[in-house]
Amino acid sequence: MQIRDRIRELRRVRANELRPNPRNWRTHPDSQRDALRGLLAEIGYAGALLARELDDGSLQLIDGHLRAETTPDAVVPVLVLDVNAEEADKILLTHDPIAALAGTDHEQLTALLIDARFNSPHVAQLLDGLAQTAAEVEAAVERDCEEVRIPESWQVVVECRDEEDQREMFERLRGEGRRCRVLTL
Template sequence: MAKSSWRNRIVGYGEVEVASVLENERNWRLHPDQQAQALDALMTQVGIVQNVIINKRTGPDWPDGQRGVERMLDGHLRLRLAVQKKQRTLPVTYVDLDPKEEALVLAALDPLSAMAATDNAILAELMRQLEAESEALNRFLQEIAQQPQPLPEPDADPSGDALREIADEMEGAYTLKPDMRFPSSQPFGIPELRADRLLELPEGIDLWPGDDLRETVNAPAYMLCYGTSCRTLDFTRAVLAFYTDDARFESVWNYPDKMAMRILNAGLVGAVAPNYSLWPGQALAVHIWNTYRSRWVGRYFQEAGISVVPDVNWSGPEDYDFCFAGIPMEAPCISIQVQTFRSNQPDEVRRVVDGIAEALRRLRPQRVLFYASKAGRQLIGEHWPGLDAVILPTLMDRRRDKLRRQGGLT
């Protein structure tokens, strides 16, 4: 039998006192609140299922002051959550690597995992079986399922998002400043959207499913979720929306001028203002800030000549004092996502129903665009059967439907 060329670098296992563990001074990974909340929810619901990794650093290549000083190699976020939750110990796998080996593992371990592709049939079936007890975890799982991936077909075209290839500069002298200020009389200085540059939603609009889904598409217009493969899409019939993980469109906030230029150069009909997440349990200041960002980007797009649909978002009644600020009354259309609640949890259902009712009462929009899960679509139909609304399924639902038609799901 041929011997394996892989060396086993694991030198032991055990339980380590959380208070005694030192983070790695060369750890480069940053963990946003959304990731921390989802991991905390997973650990709370399921428990510990994976060891942290600690490097013992006993080799001669380690300099004085570092040799023999054990440092975390993998599991930094779990360690921080354990400290917050006053967890006494964590299960640990010990390795003993030299400085160059440790640096290589730190640099490559997480990115290598992120390179894995997706078998959509298996993922969709797995998602169907999940029961997340936390809204943070449920939102995280929803976003995993919505990430556009090629269906497992041998000749699938993994072409990606063609919008990102559109030029982010305009010909001639036309330019935009990325740092604009908009005078406002709204709470916390939340910018006011211009009533004269609100978008009237095109008739017959449907969700763009992505090139990789290979569906026959011939609707008069489409809502394009940012990041969806769209090489075959006629942009002049599309409205851009941002109903995906916040991290995927953070560049819109950092470089609004470049995104506005792309929208203009592509000839898009308009855009839905970005949907920055408002999570239950977050500090109210975060909710105010993300509402401000959504309205600021929307107003920025308008000043660039782009017609906008206001996005309306809230977490609970505590947000009502500011979450509708800056949206003109009787707008041609507002947009609401209804996909991040559990229909078997009365409190979450009530939060959604009350928020929609409050938005309709305060804003009195002429039409509402809903981006909704199956449970969300049922909820809207039950409570507002006569509402002038366009109700679009989520990307995840469209992909599940195709898999069912192909016999991949029951």
């Protein structure tokens, strides 16, 4: 598979010059806004916003609306993508959900939560929620992994040539009064 590089350039642009995407579907609760302000104050920008250039030369955001809103007077890093409106919509729709599909290495997360210290109480609150969610997931996994108790029984698994042979065997055994069920593995 050949993968195209759609990044045209990295520009530094005043955030209030970026045009919000009218199709942006993400909303940002106060808790997220507060945590982002805390992270920006403590760390600064560590990732670029995504935008595409419109016919009039302006840049329309694809990702990074909250960062741009939070720091309107700041000069921010923007990856200018070589995409059309339809492709921008696809990125807008899937960029965050793809990231959300990532799994969690609970040991690594726990170690990071123990070691990382932030000054912002809003970031600490975000991390407390993350730690609580991780603990709940861990507990659920442990509950699901408890030993399964199978009552003593005597069974035979019969390998059949095909589905028709399976159906015939099932009907024959049922006809003999045997309790049986069809399994396909």
